[in-house]
Amino acid sequence: MKIDTILSKYEPKSENLIQILHDIQDHTEGNYLKEEDLEKVADYLKIPKSRVNGVVEFYSMFSKKPRGKYVIRLCKSPPCFVKGAFNMLDELKSQLEIDVNETTKDGLFTIETTSCLGVCDEAPVMSINNKIYGKLDSAKIKKIIENYRKGKSEI
Amino acid sequence: MKNEAKYENKIVLSNVGNIDPTNINDYIETRGYEAAKKIVSNEYTPLNVIDIIKNSGLRGRGGAGFPTGAKWEFTAKEKADKKFIVCNADEGEPGTFKDRLILEGDPHRILEGMIIAGYAVGAQKGFIYIRGEYSTAIERITNAIKDAYEKHYLGNSILGSSFNFDIEIKKGAGSYVCGEETSLIESIEGKRGNPRIKPPYPGQKGLWNYPTVVNNVETIANVAPILLNGADWFKSFGTEKSPGTKIFTLIGNVKNPGVVELPFGITLREIIFGFGGGISNDRKLKAIHLGGASGAVYDGSILDVPLDYDALKEKEGMLGSGAVLVMDEETDMRKYLKNVLEFFKHESCGQCVPCRIGTARLCEMADDIIEKGGKEVNIEYMKHLTDVMFKSSLCPLGQSVIMPVKSIFKYFNNEF
Numbered sequence A: 001m002k003i004d005t006i007l008s009k010y011e012p013k014s015e016n017l018i019q020i021l022h023d024i025q026d027h028t029e030g031n032y033l034k035e036e037d038l039e040k041v042a043d044y045l046k047i048p049k050s051r052v053n054g055v056v057e058f059y060s061m062f063s064k065k066p067r068g069k070y071v072i073r074l075c076k077s078p079p080c081f082v083k084g085a086f087n088m089l090d091e092l093k094s095q096l097e098i099d100v101n102e103t104t105k106d107g108l109f110t111i112e113t114t115s116c117l118g119v120c121d122e123a124p125v126m127s128i129n130n131k132i133y134g135k136l137d138s139a140k141i142k143k144i145i146e147n148y149r150k151g152k153s154e155i
Numbered sequence B: 001m002k003n004e005a006k007y008e009n010k011i012v013l014s015n016v017g018n019i020d021p022t023n024i025n026d027y028i029e030t031r032g033y034e035a036a037k038k039i040v041s042n043e044y045t046p047l048n049v050i051d052i053i054k055n056s057g058l059r060g061r062g063g064a065g066f067p068t069g070a071k072w073e074f075t076a077k078e079k080a081d082k083k084f085i086v087c088n089a090d091e092g093e094p095g096t097f098k099d100r101l102i103l104e105g106d107p108h109r110i111l112e113g114m115i116i117a118g119y120a121v122g123a124q125k126g127f128i129y130i131r132g133e134y135s136t137a138i139e140r141i142t143n144a145i146k147d148a149y150e151k152h153y154l155g156n157s158i159l160g161s162s163f164n165f166d167i168e169i170k171k172g173a174g175s176y177v178c179g180e181e182t183s184l185i186e187s188i189e190g191k192r193g194n195p196r197i198k199p200p201y202p203g204q205k206g207l208w209n210y211p212t213v214v215n216n217v218e219t220i221a222n223v224a225p226i227l228l229n230g231a232d233w234f235k236s237f238g239t240e241k242s243p244g245t246k247i248f249t250l251i252g253n254v255k256n257p258g259v260v261e262l263p264f265g266i267t268l269r270e271i272i273f274g275f276g277g278g279i280s281n282d283r284k285l286k287a288i289h290l291g292g293a294s295g296a297v298y299d300g301s302i303l304d305v306p307l308d309y310d311a312l313k314e315k316e317g318m319l320g321s322g323a324v325l326v327m328d329e330e331t332d333m334r335k336y337l338k339n340v341l342e343f344f345k346h347e348s349c350g351q352c353v354p355c356r357i358g359t360a361r362l363c364e365m366a367d368d369i370i371e372k373g374g375k376e377v378n379i380e381y382m383k384h385l386t387d388v389m390f391k392s393s394l395c396p397l398g399q400s401v402i403m404p405v406k407s408i409f410k411y412f413n414n415e416f
């Protein structure tokens, strides 16, 4: 979707900033917010670019760096920690051969960590884009990643 | 095996799992919107509604347990051109997912509760602030709002009355502190979620400085049942000072993790060993982190304390969100402490120095404990630092770090 089409869905009021940023990021290849788009948002809402940047940097779901097609966010909050989240992080890193906040060379996967995703009875938990995967273990992670490589999000 | 029938006493979750949340008629068949209809058709004055909620003794389920009727009354008394109702669906407290289940499983209950709150305090607009990660909940609420407008349960002259009420959804974008009411208000206004200094409280100056009631999802879900069944009915559940039920989320090293709604006064023994079936892998219980990351961590000595909002005060803790995180004997409390502190460091908004620097320093010291052992680190100094943060931080995020830190040192002293 073009940026102007997205902007036109919202009244030009600064209270819509966060909602607009979500919308743009969801529709940008690479799951991120481009500098030039942020400028357009600032113009549209008639607020300083610094205010837009301040908001983008505050919220962890926004990124100014291009990310993979699939953004993996592994929860590392205490309940998932107790259920071995950090072993799962090692697993992800070794299977994808990247570190946290890096993207695989083929542009498919980015690994991030996140605070509680609100699915703690299935800990350890990760999300890939909007989908939740719980009760993780090494085999399950392997399977999920294989499936995404094949273009399927179901396990 | 889960023993739900014996352990559940449902007010809030009565519909969840039993009705189709995408069908407004399913909700209506469970006497949905009946309370709202009765109220807005002037069968009750706003003051009547507030009196019923006050009499019911309903207390806020967002963590602090503040009396809901009193909160509404403050805002009802304010004179202003506009007032707002905000439903706090930011649910970021680690270990908590009760609000998600309500939003996904019974969305109209939330809309009805907000209409009633709006009528009681004189607000014509409500916002539901949902964390951005809850995509299913966002979808369900969005559809529920659409269906309610179609039936004229929202909008102008709703439910055949002269009362107008609109509800709009706002998505969060990943920030724990945005669950704090003033930070949430900033976020709805489209800003960074930096908490405001209180007072003024949102009840006087909230959204765009208009009087605003902020209530948790679970709190709001209690409103329609109370008005349908009466305050006395509600008080027949729970304890004298904390009437009703609470949703607990049981997680960690237990056989049957999950969610359970129980009357106040229940003990952790019943929750963990009754509902939860005990510790997994035939291990022993070591620790319980109660109320989310900002609550206290206990050993087994807490198991038989009847739980309500006041019970834990003398135990320097809180019921908080109702999260019950169970840890078995294999858990390394030094590493656990570090993980909790990392959470606070990551979620500190950085606006004030004691919290920004304090969480960072505490993390470094927790690292040193793991590397060099507790004897080499000045644990007294760590406790002192949490005291300073308690006294001088701007918002409850920085102020509450004292609870997990001091309780871990108190109950698990031999590990440091």
Ligand SMILES: Cc1cc2nc3c(=O)[nH]c(=O)nc-3n(C[C@H](O)[C@H](O)[C@H](O)COP(=O)(O)O)c2cc1C
Pocket (backbone or CB within 6 Å): B059, B060, B061, B062, B063, B064, B065, B066, B068, B088, B089, B090, B091, B092, B093, B176, B177, B178, B179, B180, B181, B182, B214, B215, B216, B217, B219, B220, B395, B396, B397
């Ligand atoms: C750091 C922090 C995070 C909070 N997160 C939430 C939350 O996710 N949901 C919530 O309802 N209340 C949260 N609260 C409490 C709110 O500030 C507020 O007290 C609550 O929404 C009031 O609603 P109630 O009276 O119905 O409980 C949080 C408080 C703090 C300090």
Ligand code: SF4
Pocket (backbone or CB within 6 Å): B177, B194, B195, B347, B348, B349, B350, B351, B352, B353, B355, B356, B393, B394, B395, B396, B397, B398, B399
């Ligand atoms: S206490 Fe922490 S979270 Fe609260 S305002 Fe200060 S820095 Fe921000």
Ligand code: FES
Pocket (backbone or CB within 6 Å): A075, A076, A077, A078, A079, A080, A115, A116, A117, A118, A119, A120, A123, A125, B094, B095, B096
């Ligand atoms: S702690 Fe990981 S999902 Fe809640």
